[in-house]
Amino acid sequence: MLVDPVSTVRELARFLGVPFSAAEEAAELPIEICELCSIDTMRGLQGNKTGSNGEFNFAHQSFFRKGIVGDWVNHMTPEMAHRMDTTVEEKLRGSGLTFTS
Numbered sequence: 427m428l429v430d431p432v433s434t435v436r437e438l439a440r441f442l443g444v445p446f447s448a449a450e451e452a453a454e455l456p457i458e459i460c461e462l463c464s465i466d467t468m469r470g471l472q473g474n475k476t477g478s479n480g481e482f483n484f485a486h487q488s489f490f491r492k493g494i495v496g497d498w499v500n501h502m503t504p505e506m507a508h509r510m511d512t513t514v515e516e517k518l519r520g521s522g523l524t525f526t527s
Contacts, residue, residue, distance in 0.1 A: 428495060431460045465493030 435456045439445050446456055461467060468474060498507070518524070 432456045435459050469493075 436446060439456075450456075502510070
């Protein structure tokens, strides 16, 4: 996904049964989606800087980390990672999607 996000967005759209039309491709919609969903864009949105986050008292900055592949090891224990892998594998089972850790 990080190597070629635009191709991944196209593949996701096809998987969901809503591929981009020629007009959407010509308007560079897949590129725009990637830009709007980038970690830097999301981090900079006003709604992600202020407001309430419910009953939990977390700083808004804690919702967005560096956006670097592999940074999770600085935030999760091996046990937490194994539990996450197990859950994702279970949820993907039968979907046609594959899981690699």
